[in-house]
Amino acid sequence: MDVNMSGSWNGSGPAVWSVTPRGETDEPPLLPYQGFLAVSAVLGTFGVGGIVSNFTVLLMFWQYPTLRTPFNMLLMNLCLSGLIVSVAGIPFSLASAIHGRWIWGRAGCVYYGFTNSFCGILSMITLTVIAYQRYKITMRPPGAPSLKYPDVTKAIAFIWVYSICWTVPPLFGWSSYQLEGPRIGCSVDWSSDTVNGISYIMAFFLSCLILPLGVIAVCYVRLWQHVHKQHNKKSVASKAEGRIGLMVVVLITCFLLCWLPYGLVALIVTFGKPQLITPTAAIVCTLMAKSSVMWNPVIYVVMNNQFRRHLLALLRCLRDAETSGPTPV
Numbered sequence: 001m002d003v004n005m006s007g008s009w010n011g012s013g014p015a016v017w018s019v020t021p022r023g024e025t026d027e028p029p030l031l032p033y034q035g036f037l038a039v040s041a042v043l044g045t046f047g048v049g050g051i052v053s054n055f056t057v058l059l060m061f062w063q064y065p066t067l068r069t070p071f072n073m074l075l076m077n078l079c080l081s082g083l084i085v086s087v088a089g090i091p092f093s094l095a096s097a098i099h100g101r102w103i104w105g106r107a108g109c110v111y112y113g114f115t116n117s118f119c120g121i122l123s124m125i126t127l128t129v130i131a132y133q134r135y136k137i138t139m140r141p142p143g144a145p146s147l148k149y150p151d152v153t154k155a156i157a158f159i160w161v162y163s164i165c166w167t168v169p170p171l172f173g174w175s176s177y178q179l180e181g182p183r184i185g186c187s188v189d190w191s192s193d194t195v196n197g198i199s200y201i202m203a204f205f206l207s208c209l210i211l212p213l214g215v216i217a218v219c220y221v222r223l224w225q226h227v228h229k230q231h232n233k234k235s236v237a238s239k240a241e242g243r244i245g246l247m248v249v250v251l252i253t254c255f256l257l258c259w260l261p262y263g264l265v266a267l268i269v270t271f272g273k274p275q276l277i278t279p280t281a282a283i284v285c286t287l288m289a290k291s292s293v294m295w296n297p298v299i300y301v302v303m304n305n306q307f308r309r310h311l312l313a314l315l316r317c318l319r320d321a322e323t324s325g326p327t328p329v
Helices: 033-063 070-088 090-099 105-139 149-167 195-230 236-271 279-290 292-303 305-324
Strands: 006-008 016-018 177-180 185-188
Touching: 033 070, 033 090, 033 279, 033 292, 033 305, 070 090, 070 105, 070 149, 070 292, 090 105, 090 185, 105 149, 105 177, 105 185, 105 195, 105 236, 149 195, 185 195, 195 236, 236 279, 236 292, 279 292, 292 305
Parallel strands: none
Antiparallel strands: 006 016, 177 185
16 A cells, blocks of 8 residues: 655644655645635535434434334434544544645545545445335335345445445555545545556446446336336325335435536546546535535435424424423422
8 A cells, every 4th residue: 555655844833744646745735725715614514414414313213213114224324324424524624624735644544535435335335225125115015024124234234344345455455545636635546547556446436336326226217117106096105105215216316416426536537637627626526425424314304204203303302301401409
């Protein structure tokens, strides 16, 4: 693994380590000061929004056992991924954006790249499993058993193991984690032109993007057909199934809208002409990917009556606890 690391002294504070993909030092900022301030504001919004929204949904799962259905456990896994990025990832890039450069050194770069790659894969594979499970539920014969807790436990274990398997190799020399874009965050070294780096990127895209997208596409079409077919039926159960199926479609679509521009930029940097990607384009695509941490909980509440009812109940509970105050001794 490439561990090039150079130190530089800015003359006004403690030394900081500048870690760049090729080992350069003292490079000028890739964005103007106002640009970094704008990026900081956006990252702060996404970070706070991700923490509040995902923590609220996880609190609802904890507070209301009726939400802890086997299928909803997959949604909880998705929220956990968003919360990890919001707490353990975004603050690092936010602080770096405020300083206009990466300030966390080589170890911080590896940690950030690993954490964000892991959570990105975790979300992608979780959505793939969600789509597949909705497909199975939709197509099961009448009276056939639905998703059970042992099934979802195995599915979540598979998701975590699969995600770890594709984020560990750069730690041991198959590619590496390096700075990207305007150098306020780290990821897989997309700019590598070595056989080692390109082979990992090809395997990564095949296993963590193309294959999941293929599974999702098949399930997406089947789910859409089911929602369309059930639209005019009077059965309450069939309409509920249709709403859940539609929510899954919206979840997947939103995630892809957030991440596909970032994936396209990565492909251009790896296999095309990196000079085509301006710092502004790179940071916009990165911010779009970061925004995915806060949309899933919003979609749950907007499109699922059960989540909406429990959110209102939780807010009333918190309001009553605040107004009642501490119990006098």
